[in-house]
Amino acid sequence: MIYAKIKATGSYLPEKVVANTDLARTIDTSDEWIVQRTGIQRRHVVAENENVVTMAVAAASKALEQASLTPHDLDMIIVATCTASQVFPATACSVQAQLGAQNCAAFDVQAACSGFIYGLSIAQQFIAGGQYKRILLIGSEAMSRVLDWQDRSSCILFGDGAGAVILEAANEPGVMSTHLSADGSYKDVLFLDNADVVKMQGNAVFKLAVKWLSQVAKQALEHNHMQPSDIDWVVPHQANIRIINSTVKSLGISEDKVIVTVDEHANTSAASIPLALDVGIRDGRIKPGQNLLFEAFGGGLTWGSAMVRL
Ligand code: UT7
Numbered sequence: 047m048i049y050a051k052i053k054a055t056g057s058y059l060p061e062k063v064v065a066n067t068d069l070a071r072t073i074d075t076s077d078e079w080i081v082q083r084t085g086i087q088r089r090h091v092v093a094e095n096e097n098v099v100t101m102a103v104a105a106a107s108k109a110l111e112q113a114s115l116t117p118h119d120l121d122m123i124i125v126a127t128c129t130a131s132q133v134f135p136a137t138a139c140s141v142q143a144q145l146g147a148q149n150c151a152a153f154d155v156q157a158a159c160s161g162f163i164y165g166l167s168i169a170q171q172f173i174a175g176g177q178y179k180r181i182l183l184i185g186s187e188a189m190s191r192v193l194d195w196q197d198r199s200s201c202i203l204f205g206d207g208a209g210a211v212i213l214e215a216a217n218e219p220g221v222m223s224t225h226l227s228a229d230g231s232y233k234d235v236l237f238l239d240n241a242d243v244v245k246m247q248g249n250a251v252f253k254l255a256v257k258w259l260s261q262v263a264k265q266a267l268e269h270n271h272m273q274p275s276d277i278d279w280v281v282p283h284q285a286n287i288r289i290i291n292s293t294v295k296s297l298g299i300s301e302d303k304v305i306v307t308v309d310e311h312a313n314t315s316a317a318s319i320p321l322a323l324d325v326g327i328r329d330g331r332i333k334p335g336q337n338l339l340f341e342a343f344g345g346g347l348t349w350g351s352a353m354v355r356l
Pocket of ligand 1: 074075076079080083084159198199200202236246247248249250251252285286313315343344345
């Protein structure tokens with residue numbers, strides 16, 4: 047059996063940091079409210095000369111360096127994003143050009159905040175099927191470009207950044223499972239309107255997120271015949287600390303087994319899981335051989351989980 051194994055990770059965060067107290071100067075909110083309701087303290091925001099392509103290239107370059115690979119070694123580039131600067135060409139094609147990668151396939155995946163897990167599922171199947179050996183998967187988002195900065199119920203939640211993983215064919219696990227789901231009848235609770243601005247019914251999203259994340263994470267455990275105690279780290283989509291904690295509580299997993307970056311990064315949509323993964327690996331908490339549970343939830347509505355042995 048061929049598995050897709052995470053060989054390396056990389057990430058990029060824009061230099062500019064916006065703290066809750068900065069937001070409280072322009073809208074009717076407070077650091078205390080945001081921290082209590084979301085766990086977010088600050089977020090990174092792109093500069094004028096940055097976009098999803100430049101961030102993706104920066105994250106990918108770090109992953110390639112960590113893997114001791116060159117762009118020519120890649121068979122495929124997948125970018126998960128819902129904030130692409132252009133509908134086409136795909137962000138992945140622009141990334142390919144800037145990296146100088148040749149002779150590889152390149153396309154984008156759009157499943158909002160669940161995009162990384164959807165992309166992981168696609169990459170895993172290309173590798174398990176034997177067609178490709180090395181795939182670069184990136185989540186990159188410039189959420190700050192699609193926010194109404196006067197809407198206090200949404201603009202406080204999001205941030206910008208990119209995370210990348212390089213998946214390589216291996217004869218040991220690997221990505222052990224992915225479970226994807228969607229329910230388009232809830233498309234109006236979280237969407238980009240005609241002016242490309244985020245509209246959200248936060249409370250409805252919150253309740254559905256907790257319910258469906260618990261379900262899809264349990265599916266991952268059952269599929270792999272694993273107990274909550276077999277999980278070394280949960281690397282969740284970073285939307286709200288209350289969603290993260292409610293989900294792991296329902297699974298019977300302790301909060302100290304969760305990689306949390308929502309305080310520093312806010313919700314970076316499809317970039318949040320690979321960003322958190324890179325943080326956990328580079329600071330030494332996540333180690334080779336450990337079992338990781340990824341789970342994400344976003345506009346669509348879409349959601350999914352992945353069980354990964356590093
Ligand atoms: O990847 C998925 C992306 N989306 C999400 O993850 C969103 C999930 N939802 C949430 O994280 C939460 O629903 C929010 C953080 C958005 C809101 O928290 P909540 O506990 O659900 O609050 P609420 O929407 O029920 O609002 C409570 C109150 C309201 O005031 P009233 O009507 O009770 O007087 C809001 O107007 O809080 C008010 N409020 C704020 N107050 C200060 C809403 N936003 C703010 C704010 N600062 N930024």
